[in-house]
Amino acid sequence: MSDTATQTQMEHAPGSFCWIELATTDGPGAKKFYSELFGWEAQDSPVGPDMVYTMLKLNGKDVGALFQKGEAMKQVPTHWASYVSVTSADEIAAKAKALGATVVQEPFDVMEVGRMAVIADPTGAHFCIWQPKQHKGVGIKGELNSLCWNELLTNDPTRAIDFYTKLFGWKTKTDSGATPYTEIMNGDDHIGGIMQIQPQMGPMPPNWGIYIAVDDCDGTAQKATSLGGRQYVPPTDIPNVGRFAVLSDPQGAVFNIIKLDLQHHE
Template sequence: MKITEPQLGAPCWAELGTTDISAAGAFYGALLGWTPGEPDPEAGGYTMMSLGDDAVAAATPLYQEGQPVAWTASIAVADVDATVAKAKAAGGSVLAEPMDVFELGRFAVLADPTGAVLSLWQARQFAGAARLNETGALCWIELRTRDTASAQSFYTDVFGWTVNAG
């Protein structure tokens, strides 16, 4: 489905932190039909991935020593700073403090109380993925954890999500 503005509290973007952006572009191009854009030198090599003409995800270099190769989902929020405060109060930790990304938006990186990493995105000029819930685009995120009680408490407190056991 085409996305024209983010739905607050819902996933809006996914990015892969990787040691080899070129190989990731080739792999996801073959698998999902994505076309990698040019790496942005102003953003440390950040590379948008598109499905047709629509941005759907990104690949980025690893920014910290010891950072694992992994996908990170971003959740759309109205106010990154306020959401970071809620996350801290709910037992989360901040891995990257809120910061502006040019004129595109504002983001922060968190870890929930179980250690799962997620990003927050406050859209300005860039809303996030232009397509969701269709072939080749982000359609589901799932958390596997050994501490479901802590995770459930965190996500319901911070984002107002509900939990369906079962």
């Protein structure tokens, strides 16, 4: 353990996804589900009179966090939020506004760990920005049972691509398949994708989703169901990429799992 304790935090380049966080209706239930599904360990920290913030760890390294929504967030759906690392939360929030986004929560300090804001892009998808201070973000990424990809589902990919490339300086590459998929690069790192919401997906608000890498897509999907979760898309092959499934936890938060054929995303 001493090795882990002395390790420096993983650095996240500005413009890269650095953190994932679950807002749930049942903290203890969510902790049980994810710890049994992915082997994550939960570490609770009180952050207010009635609120606990739970760090989720894998082999002693942070993989994300969860918290139980209070009255103030009653209207916010149960969801996994994606955070992008930035040099200045204030500058990026102002820039996002100028590019047609809505700043849902203006930049604010999270004690001494960082400064953040919540933004809705011009197509309606929410994401968070994180200006790191003491806390850089996840300590493990792209490995089994950790975050490996973030994906925007939107009704207007063209507008979304225009917005994010201007906001974060991302580069994009769109394939010309039956369902076009746009890959996002932050510098040389392939960090995520953008895709049009398809009719067969049903009524769905634009959203940023997370992918957790697994070594057995079918086994993990089956286990999620046995733990009270739900399969929205059963295990499905993506040629030359891997096998993925779209799941939700017992409280309704949607997430993706993927067994990658090639570690070409990292």
